[in-house]
Amino acid sequence: MMKVAGAKITLEQSLFARMADELAFQSWAKTKDGQKNRNRPKSILQALTSDHDDENEAFTTPEDFKEAWERIVRSSHAE
16 A cells, blocks of 8 residues: 555654654754754654655766766855
């Protein structure tokens, strides 16, 4: 049933991840970093349900890799 719906995790897992995110946020909000909106905790739920992995990217052709490399280089020089 999960495959049909396209879900990566169960409802129970998503509820637990959401609870952990809320607890982490509430704890963080009471810190100095939270007051200055720095170092916000990353969402567990988002990590479990995200379609895109921020750290890893795969390419099927060398041209795809070159295009991505150029995009990264251009964005780093723009900053």
